[in-house]
Amino acid sequence: MSFTELLTLFSRPNYVRKHKIRGRDLRGRGSGRGRDIVKHRAVKRRSVVLGIGATAGVAAAGGFALSAQASGESGKSGKSGAKASGASGALAFDKDAYTELTTTITDAAGDEHEVKYHFYKAITYVTKPVDEKYQSLNVSVPVEIDGKAVDATGAPILLANSVGGYMPSSVAEATGVGGGGMTGAPGGGATGGASTGAIAAPSASASASASSGTGSGGVQSGGNAMVNAQGEMVNLGKLALVTGYVVVEPGARGRTLVDSDGTYYGTAPAAIVDLKAAVRYVRANKGRIPGNTDRIVSSGTSAGGALSALLGASGDSPLYDKYLEELGAADASDAIFASGDWCPITDLEHADMAYEWNWGANKLSSGSLVDRTVSKGLSTAFADYQASLKLKAKGFGTVTARNLDEYLVKTYLEPSATKYLAALSDSARATYLAANTFITWSGGRATFSWADFLTHVGARKKDTPAFDAFDLSSGENNLFGTGTTKARHFTLYSLRHEGSASARLPGDLPGKIDLMNPMHFIAKRNPARSKHWWIRVGTKDSDTSLTVVGNLALSLENLGDDVDAFMYWDGAHGSNEDPADFMAWIAKVTGYKKRSAK
Known part of the structure; x- marks a missing residue:
């Protein structure tokens, strides 16, 4: 016809x-x-x-x-x-x-x-x-x-x-x-519109498998x-x-x-x-x-x-x-x-710094460490960025790079582990704790240190820099491409590492970077922003730093917004457990x- x-x-x-x-x-x-x-x-x-x-x-x-x-x-x-x-x-x-x-x-x-x-x-x-x-x-x-x-x-x-x-x-x-289809599903491949909803409560099989501490299979980057x-x-x-x-x-x-x-x-x-x-x-x-x-x-x-x-x-x-x-x-x-x-995956111009502050000590899946000079330099720079946010949290005062780890542990990680363990049967909980001795379980509450948590997570997912790759190979480099130029550096650190120490970003980039970062508008106290927020991430998600969610949520809380933020214990990238x-x-x-x- x-x-x-x-x-x-x-x-x-x-x-x-x-x-x-x-x-x-x-x-x-x-x-x-x-x-x-x-x-x-x-x-x-x-x-x-x-x-x-x-x-x-x-x-x-x-x-x-x-x-x-x-x-x-x-x-x-x-x-x-x-x-x-x-x-x-x-x-x-x-x-x-x-x-x-x-x-x-x-x-x-x-x-x-x-x-x-x-x-x-x-x-x-x-x-x-x-x-x-x-x-x-x-x-x-x-x-x-x-x-x-x-x-x-x-x-x-x-x-x-x-x-x-x-x-x-x-x-x-x-x-x-x-x-619309789902991509990056665990095990590879994509799923179409037939993939649907979820079962919220942990099943017996899920509890048993979780005793190894591996969590749910993560979505691919x-x-x-x-x-x-x-x-x-x-x-x-x-x-x-x-x-x-x-x-x-x-x-x-x-x-x-x-x-x-x-x-x-x-x-x-x-x-x-x-x-x-x-x-x-x-x-x-x-x-x-x-x-x-x-x-x-x-x-x-x-x-x-x-x-x-x-x-x-x-x-x-x-x-x-x-x-x-x-x-x-x-x-x-x-x-x-x-x-x-x-x-x-946001706050991209600071994401390399945040990643090294969070995951810098973790090895790659190959067992090797990333370049220590680059990792340390980025991590050090993150301290200045964190200080510039001037975020305050009850019981912590101003949240800086010095106390951010403790803030994340007490505000998100320990409550997440506690909720996870409390939902397990007595036998499944005992099995999990025996496999993860870094956790102290007392009075129905989980406690542990930041360093032990990092060891528990294991291999980091990305090399350094994680986002503004020196060789312009990352998706974020492509995101900030323009015209017929496929990819560009969007941080001074990577730009100057590969070129002159006095190199400057192209004139259009600072404005475009702001347009892609919610933190820019939160810092400006945008009056037309949403006032209600639901924010989630898995504790084993090393696609970016956990500080991204921590700072996003805290910056909104500091403005008086209604924020429901939580981290899924042992959850990997793409986790949605509630x-x-x-x-x-x-x-x-x-x-x-x-x-x-x-």
């Missing part, structure tokens, strides 16, 4: 498609009982999604736009945050352009639920996209859970990004909620997957949907994108600009798009966790305006209500109470 014939068919006013697809939406186990029922609602001309495209614009990098959401309605002008709100024309959300899907989702407690929802696919969220494959989003709205109608009109909106390694993220080919204590994939989009929340899954450009002329068009600050544009699209469509657009909660892991934190910290900052205007983003607020951040608690936290901070449809 030709494209013209296909377009004509889809334009018929009463055209309805119905399909039945067998298969379970459970942990990617393949076909079995259960079903996915797909119903396509009859829609008006210019309201059907074919591939990518939801605006009248055409991607500069090629492709076409079929104007999936380009209705001619005009939005009412209003106020949202510090900016005007209201979408019109190409950026007006078409509430009728959905596909009705029914699927089975396992919640965080391990219970199965049949969920019927409306799925809005591949909506381009700017009028002048560079690449629609990445600058589009999907929306999933629950309408029925276990046969009971759900009214999601006032539900919180989970903005779940799937960025990993600051690489491109696309949801354009997803066939349902959570379909650069991956975007989340893993629970049993090593199963966690998909927050699906868990949010089965909880009754609206789910928005945005794509974003990433550092590896290069056009036919050799120009890199997804380097900094492209990813955060795209996510802000997605937020603006949602907020501009208040009253059209289901859910409470004033209660957007972001989530992400690894680089995605960093971007989620950056969304939370930089709301409505005018520093991004020129980039957003170039894309034709909606004239609305890009502030979000709350931020959920797992193992964020997704049910996160769903409950969303309801708590947003004040949401689920309503049944009348």
Whole structure:
């Protein structure tokens, strides 16, 4: 069938498609009982999604736009945050352009639920996209859970990004909620949209295996997957949907994108600009798009966790305006209500220093130590950075490089070990303690030293410098590339190590570095930042320094924000061991109470 014939068919006013697809939406186990029922609602001309495209614009990098959401309605002008709100024309959300899907989702407690929802696919969220494959989003709205109608009109909106390694993220080919795919899963490879939720409570087998102190298998560096204590994939989009929340899954450009002329068009600050544009699209469509657009909660892991934190910290900052205007983003607020951040790879210009302060004494997996001169130099420089933050903690006073280790042990590490050990059976706890004699277990509480903890973690994951590699080989070097230059140094230490002692960073870099760091906006006390924060990392995650989470959380606490920060004992990169608690936290901070449809 030709494209013209296909377009004509889809334009018929009463055209309805119905399909039945067998298969379970459970942990990617393949076909079995259960079903996915797909119903396509009859829609008006210019309201059907074919591939990518939801605006009248055409991607500069090629492709076409079929104007999936380009209705001619005009939005009412209003106020949202510090900016005007209201979408019109190409950026007006078409509430009728959905596909009705029914699927089975396992919640965080391990219970199965049949969920019927409306799925809005591949909506381009700017009028002048560079690449629609990445600058589009999907929306999933629950309408029925276990046969009971759900009214999601006032539900919180989970903005779940799937960025990993600051690489491109696309949801354009997803066939349902959570379909952006997960990369870097333990054991290698990637998983598609079939991977789902998690079981929150430790199982007997998990407790037994944990006695070795290895924790759950870690996500590979650069991956975007989340893993629970049993090593199963966690998909927050699906868990949010089965909880009754609206789910928005945005794509974003990433550092590896290069056009036919050799120009890199997804380097900094492209990813955060795209996510802000997605937020603006949602907020501009208040009253059209289901859910409470004033209660957007972001989530992400690894680089995605960093971007989620950056969304939370930089709301409505005018520093991004020129980039957003170039894309034709909606004239609305890009502030979000709350931020959920797992193992964020952030504060990049200080990350090499922090890494050596934290993991400098740990050997590589090969058994060798990193260059001691480089490690010591970076660690020494970290002390000055830590002092500059002027962070204060109850019982510690000003937190400096001298007492930061004790602060981390008492605030995060010992409470984490205590919670983990208390949840084990008596026999499993005894086995674990026998294998990890550095822990003193007394009165239901675990205690140990920082030095012994580092020994327990074992091999560090990265060489030195961990982020601004001398040979420009790291993903972060690529992140700060520009034009046809694939990678650049972004710290003076690495730049001068490889060149002149008086070398200076290119003029555009300091500003771009600020645009990628939530700490910059927290230090400026950005008034439009999120005031509610959920921050998590595994204690064995050496993809970055544990100080990154420690300083992020403490800096927000010093501003008076509501911060729920925790470290998963023996958890590796990508750990998410309490997704049910996160769903409950969303309801708590947003004040949401689920309503049944009348």
